[in-house]
Every structure is written in structure tokens, then in C-alpha cells.
Amino acid sequence: MGRAALDDLRRAELVEAAVESVARIGVQAATTARIAETADLSPGLVHHYFADKEDLLAAAYKATRKPAAAAYARALVVAPGAAVPPRLRLIAAVEAHLTPAVLTPVRAAAWTQFTALTPYRFAFARIRRAQRCRQESNLRAALVALEGDRQTAAALAQTAALALDGLWVEAATREGGLAPGEGEDLMAALLAPHYVPE
Amino acid sequence: MGRAALDDLRRAELVEAAVESVARIGVQAATTARIAETADLSPGLVHHYFADKEDLLAAAYKATRKPAAAAYARALVVAPGAAVPPRLRLIAAVEAHLTPAVLTPVRAAAWTQFTALTPYRFAFARIRRAQRCRQESNLRAALVALEGDRQTAAALAQTAALALDGLWVEAATREGGLAPGEGEDLMAALLAPHYVPE
DNA sequence: CAGCGTAAATTGAACGCCCAACCAATCTAT
């Protein structure tokens, strides 16, 4: 394994361990030592790969939403060459955030805590803005094509993004998580008549 | 001032200071000393009125939603003696959570952090369950009268409660808070055609 | 009403614990 590859591996291991630790025991209890232990690494190694704890947690925050972005990108290249129909784009954008493979209990719990800390950590606030920006723009792109009115579509996209975040919080804080189909129902009510899942 | 009254006053001062501190600097930085300082009291007094820090924070968590419950109760006795029309009950339930006097930036920021910690503090989890239970039952009571179908109304109430929580999170984490009318728009889209504000 | 005694309120310093960050020493792979 090359130098750069090992570097990436260790960073990824620590980030995953950070997400898992924060989800399991909470941000307050997720010390650098415990995170390193979860990753089966020594405590000192954290500061070899990250400037400080906030730097590691910021990377963990980003990681909680990365699968959603990946799922959305994947859905859009299912039919390569062909333009994706607007309605499918909308469904893809919503599913990218609600599919059980993306919205796991661990990621939801970590993401919710990081988001709650957004007003107090500069780096976190930037990450949240970026996530929201991408999320809204994906929804908007699908909605303008369906809605016609650019103004209405933009407002609807903003509301839908807000509701999706609400569902992540719910998945994190309700014991047992979201009921199957519950997220889809809420989004269907909100985006009717544009959003028709399945 | 009587002994019991002073006791209540000090407790209230500490709870308010806790909410304010958590909102201003974050749970992690809101130490008992800083909370006491915010309340213009000595650091040792915290443990004279509360068993420990978690006990104080639990009281603060409760306090963040108390104004909403009070606003709802107040709205229902506007016309004493007369039965409140179901549609007004629904509007009252929604407004009790979205009115600027209830959903302040400080309360939203504190509530969001406490809620994110729900899976890690037993006392917090109980408080959240209680808040949710009351919230849903208020919405359900209004919706069954409008909807007819008890099953549908219950599901709708659950979804509406979820969306209201999402709006609180949004108010806490988006800089500048919610746009005026934004919350009402989302609830109107969700509860259409039952919810017609103003 | 004045004076006193007592119990509660309040203080602020001290204790024990744990954390993030640092670093000199050791190991490993090129």
C-alpha cells in the first residue's frame, strides 16, 4: 500500500470511528482517546492525521451526509446518455436522503448532534451551509422542470429541504427510528402532486 | 418574600440562565459556573437548588417548551364556556409552536441541543416523550373532529408534530432564523385543506 | 417592639477527575 493510500485509510478509519462513537455515546463523551480506541488505534494518532479534535469532528460531520450525495449522483447516471425525467430526479433527490442504506440510525444520531452545534463551531456552520445548498439545488432543479414557476419551485425546494432535515432529527431521537414509509408519506404530502414514490 | 417563594425564584433564575447560556455559547461551554454567573449568583448555589448539572439542564429543557403549552392553553379559553371550533383548535395548536413570542431564537437553540442529546440522558428522553405526547394529542384532538377518519387523523397528527420539531431545529440552526410565515406555509402545505391560518 | 437564637441561604476556595494536546522514543517500510 502506498503512502498516500495509507494516509487516506487511517483518516477514513478515524472518521468512521468518530461518527460511530458520537452516535453511540454522544459528543460530550466521545473523547479523542475513545474514538481512537474504537478505531483500534493509539490515542496519539488522532493528532497525527488531524490538526485537532474539531478538525476530526468536522470531517465526521461531512461524512454523515456523503452517502446521500453519492446515492443521488448514482441515481442520475442509471440511464447514461439519456436525460433523466424531472419527476425521477425529484424522487431520486428525496430517496437519496430517506433510503435505509443512507439514513442509518448511527449517521442520523451523529448528524443531529453536529447540526445542533452548528451555531458554536465555525467549521460546522460552513459544512451545514454547503450541505443545504447542494440539497436545495438538487430539489430545485427537479422542481422547476415540473412546476414551471421558478419562484414557487424555489420556495418549495427550501421547504422540502427543511422537512428532510426534520426527518433526520426524528430518526435520531425517536427510539426505534422512523416507521417504514413514514418519511415518504410526509414528503408526498408536502410535494403533492409532484412527488409520487415508487 | 416567603421561603418557598424565594426557592422558586432562585430555581427559575437558574433555569432561565441555563437556557440562555446553552443558547449563547453551546451546551459544551455552558459550565455550571458560567450559568451561575449569568444568573448573577455564586457557583456553589447551583447544587443548593439542583441535585446536579443534569437536573438543572433537564429543568431547562422543560422550560424551552413550556411557553408553547401555555400559549395553547390560553388560546383555548379565549371563549370561555363555548366549545372551541375544531379548526380554531388546530390553528391554535400550530401557532402555539410557531408564534415569535414562543419560538424565540434562544429557546430554539437550547431546545435543539437538548433534543439532540436525548438518546444519551435518561431524563432528557422522558421529557421529550412527554412533550411529543402532549403535542400530538393536541393536534389529534383537533384533527379527528375535522377529518372524520380516526386513523388518518392520528397519522396526520404524528406527521405534523414531526414537522413542527423540524421547524424548531431550523429556527435554531439557520442564521437569521425562520423567514416570517415560512413555518405557516409548511404547515399549510402539510395539513391542507384543514389548516387555513389567519 | 427589641433582642436573640436558629436554621436556611449563600459564599468561594479546594478536591479529584478527566480531557485535548504535546512530545520524545520506538517501530516500520521503503
Add this chain to the structure above:
DNA sequence: ATAGATTGGTTGGGCGTTCAATTTACGCTG
């Protein structure tokens, strides 16, 4: 052989909590 990866103990600081000392305010007595 050398540069980077890794170790794990150390350190300085800050936290929640405790507590003995002090102040305050109420009730009782004469």
C-alpha cells in the same frame, strides 16, 4: 539509512462537585 508512522506517558487546564465558613432573615421570647 532515513523519513514517516506509531506509541503511550506527560502536562496544563478546566470541569462538576463538595464543604466549612459566613451572612441573612425569620420566629420566638420577654
